[in-house]
Amino acid sequence: MSAKIGIIGSFSAEERCAHGIEALREARLAPARVFSPIPSEKIAEALERRPSPVRAVALVGGILGILSAFALTIGTAMEWNLNVDSMPIASIPPYLIIVFELMVLFGGLSAVGSLFFFGGLPALDPIEGYEPRFAEDRFGVLVRCDEADSVRVEALLKEAGADEVTREAA
Numbered sequence: 001m002s003a004k005i006g007i008i009g010s011f012s013a014e015e016r017c018a019h020g021i022e023a024l025r026e027a028r029l030a031p032a033r034v035f036s037p038i039p040s041e042k043i044a045e046a047l048e049r050r051p052s053p054v055r056a057v058a059l060v061g062g063i064l065g066i067l068s069a070f071a072l073t074i075g076t077a078m079e080w081n082l083n084v085d086s087m088p089i090a091s092i093p094p095y096l097i098i099v100f101e102l103m104v105l106f107g108g109l110s111a112v113g114s115l116f117f118f119g120g121l122p123a124l125d126p127i128e129g130y131e132p133r134f135a136e137d138r139f140g141v142l143v144r145c146d147e148a149d150s151v152r153v154e155a156l157l158k159e160a161g162a163d164e165v166t167r168e169a170a
Helices: 014-026 041-047 054-080 092-118 147-159
Strands: 004-011 033-035 139-146 164-168
Touching: 004 014, 004 147, 014 041, 014 139, 014 147, 054 092, 139 147, 147 164
Parallel strands: none
Antiparallel strands: 004 139, 004 164, 033 139
8 A cells, every 4th residue: 555645725716716626526536625714615515514513502502592491490499489469480571581591501612612623623733735835825625645646636736726736654
């Protein structure tokens, strides 16, 4: 088995970077990492990324907050059992404020926690293939491939409009 190497293509335009990613995908070569100085819909479409699961985790956190708030308030009212002027012991309208507060608290904490988890934060190791110019005005595509495929990957990136193609040791 041949050694894996990294091929980094540097693009000056967002459209050319997206075209390069699509060309790699058509050749059944997936980019290992893409660097962009701006959020880009074109690049996200070219990568065919799924929606983030953070929204679903925040929803589940909010629902758990609602359930725990009702359990807390109704459980407390049933435990103390203070009957005032024949009012119901567990009345929902006064508890809605606590339900709302715990829904926001649990939903927000689960959203932040899942953002850190799914985003791989904190990133303690340096990102392979990253160059400071990718944060300024350049777009970068890192492809991990075998030595045998490296010539084909370089040709694909250059045909797609890469301004510069470099190799990186594994």
